[in-house]
Each structure stands twice: as C-alpha cells, then as structure tokens.
Amino acid sequence: MTSSIRKLLVANRGEIAVRIIRAAQALGIPTVAACSEADADSLAARMADEVQLIGPARADRSYLNVEALLQAARASGANAIHPGYGFLSENAAFAEAVTAAGLIFVGPQAETIRRMGDKAEARRTAAAAGVPVVPGSPGELEDLESALACAEQVGYPLLIKASAGGGGRGIRIAHDAAELAREFPVAQSEAKAAFGSAAVYLERFIRAARHIEVQILGDGQRVVHLFERECSLQRRRQKVFEEAPSPALTPAQRLALCESAVRLAEGLGYRGAGTLEYLFDAHSGEFFFIEMNTRIQVEHPVTEMITGIDLVQAMLRIAGGEPLGLQQSDIRMQGVALEMRINAEDPQRNFFPCPGTVTELAWPQGEGIRVESHLYPGYRVPPYYDSLLAKLVVHGQDRAQALARAAQALEQTRLAGMTTTMPLHRWLLADARMHAAQFDTGSLERWLAEPTTLRTVQLEEL
C-alpha cells in the first residue's frame, strides 16, 4: 500500500531531523527541511530534497513559529509535517493548525496530545484505566492551602511538578511543610514562565526507583507494545544513558508493565508512536505511571535495535493511513541495546554547554554499532539549541557483549573541536556498578558527586 504522504516537511533540527529524513527516504517520500537561518548549512538541509528557511536562529521565531512552518509546507507543496521531539511535537494547538490547513500531522490526534500533555490529567486517565500512579494530588492544586492539606495525605518528601512540564524541567522537591510553603509559589510562577501555565500538582517522591518506559504503536484501532527501555541513568532528571530491555524486570513484571501501557493507550484510541513512563520499585516490584510522551523519543533507537522495527517509518505509515501491520505476537525482542548521548557539554564545568566547530570526525563501525548524528567535518555547532551532538547506539547478544561494544564504539570515535560528554561515558562503562546494572534515578548524580569520579573523567580526557 502506498502512503498518502506525498511530501514531508521536517519541522525540527539536529539528529532527529536527519533520522526522519532517512526514514522518509526509505519509504520513497520526498522531504523538505524546515531550517532556521542558523541551520541553513545543517546536515538535514544537505540531505533533504528541498530546504525552506523559516526564520532567524531563535526558536520562538523559527522552530516554534507555527505560521512560518505552515507557510513552508504550502510553499513546498508538502502535505505532511513530522514534528520530531521537543519544539512543537507535543503542542496540541500546532497539531490542530496543521490538520486545519489540510495537512497530515505525523503524530496522535490533537485531543490526545492535549489530554496526555497535561500531566495531572494524564495521571487521572491512567488511574481510570486501572494503571497504578504515584500517590499524589488528584489534579492540579490552585493554592498553597490546598497543597498543604493534600501533602498531609501524600506524605513527604514530595515533588511539586508542573502540569505542562517536560524535558526534566519544572520539578521541585519539598521535604516538609515549611519547604512546600516556600517552594509552591516559586514552582507556580516558574511553571507559568517556562510552560505558559502555572498549574502544578504533587507527587510522592519515590526514592531509589528506576525509570522504565514502554514504547507503543497504535493506529487508532489497535495498540501494540515494543517492550521497555531503562532510562534510570540521569542528570538533573534528564536521561544520559539508556538501554533496552530493562535489566531489572522479570518476564512476569515485563508482561504486566507492557500490558498496562497497551490498556492505557487503547483507551485513548492512540494513533502513532508513544511512550508511557513509569517509576519501578525493584524491591517491591511495584510500578507507577508518571507521564506519557505523545511523540518519538530521543532514545527510540534502542527499541529498534532489539525489535528490528523502524519506529519512524512506522509513524509515517500510520500517519499516511495504513493500519498497523503488526500483531503483538510478531514483536520479539532479541539481545540488548545501549545508547550513549554525546552532548557538547563540559563534565568538569558542571556540564556547561560548549559548542564549537568539528575539526576532526570519525565514527565507529562494526557489527552492532549505529550512530545517530547531524555532525560532519567542519560543521559549526550553533549555540542556540539543545547540546545533543550524537547518539552512539550498540547492540549485543547479551548485556556484557553490548557493554563491550559500547566501549569499543567510544574508543573508535574521534570527535575534536569541542568538549563533549564522551569521557563521562568512558568512565561509566568502566564502573562495576554499571556492569552489575545496580542503579536508580539518583545513582548517576551520587556517583558524580564522589570525589574520585570527575578526576578519573579528567584523566580519561587527556
């Protein structure tokens, strides 16, 4: 069946724009790269069939400019828009505007984005579907009084979370009532400034939990899962190193978790690729839903590596009106995949972003190694955007082989011209706790705080 997407506008940048263009090329769909002026010479611009400039470097004038993107689609004759991740990918008004302009939005229905993008509403939806959620407030909290009353039920320590938050931002911890009283108004005003909505809710802080998330695909009628990803290695609530499957789950726990995600997404009549994020308590075996991302995720390649299914191609096929060809029983997992996020950040200077120009570049090669990146020799990394440079992804028959290949891949990578987080990954791959898969969402920050860690990372760098 041929896709009804005749030409695709890629409304994003960086490695994910490259990834989307590759998927479209594999399906024979011509592509248009929507680029800011700062990205006119990007790899995505070079790879796409056409380029449309959408505005100046500043994201609010380009990648967040709905009118400019619609105009780029009209001017190029594209009849579909893929939003990638970040930017407008979870903006319901954008999805609506795309559809109202007679174009295909590569993602779920605007109503689904709106519902699950409100994290407090997503919790209610999960609870109604019988999926356990972290104990917390039933919905958003209007004022400090109701927050303090609710906190007595929830218990401390707890998190104040922005309903519209994302990207690891908009989350504050309170250990007692006094701290809640101090932090609550700050959280509200910060949420308003960062996400355009002051709505916040409370959630019990789960200590020593693992972040495990389930990948799903739906066509509006049926939903299947593609197993889970373990994303516990984080810094400032942002993922640093991911793997699939989770080394912490028994087969029975995996089945229960994945089936809960399918149940929830089926209730939404979900269409497209989506991820349901959970916290998992390895001691009790309990899991709790935290949020849903109604888009492709940064770490999607590890799922592709263990299942052999191309998620971005699947998104394009579904958006083009094809039904899910897959049955749940067709989807098997094989081996272990790992992803290292390489950022233009300096581990020695509190991970301060430090973009530059690529003076030397060689990617690793060999069995089970995959690179997702928008870098090329001579490329100047613009300072205006996310610091992600590349994702090194490896696959092995088991976790030990995957870890060995990850170390090889890092050794083979030559990337000069800027400071990156590669030394951090080298250090991680040499750590026994990493090999034993003994970690939770707080581990990486604790390890980084140990006096020897950064010294070792620095030596590695020399």
Ligand code: ADP
């Ligand atoms: P993933 O869940 O795919 O790992 P991240 O949480 O790292 O994704 O987010 C991917 C990108 O999207 C990052 O650049 C992040 O800053 C951005 N992002 C995610 N959610 C939001 C949001 N609500 N507002 C602004 N940026 C966001």
Ligand code: ADP
């Ligand atoms: P975002 O929308 O920014 O991705 P999430 O709700 O997914 O925010 O949370 C991001 C990270 O914060 C999680 O991966 C986890 O490490 C931590 N976190 C979130 N909720 C809790 C909680 N209730 N208890 C402990 N840690 C949490």
Ligand code: MG
């Ligand atoms: Mg999240």
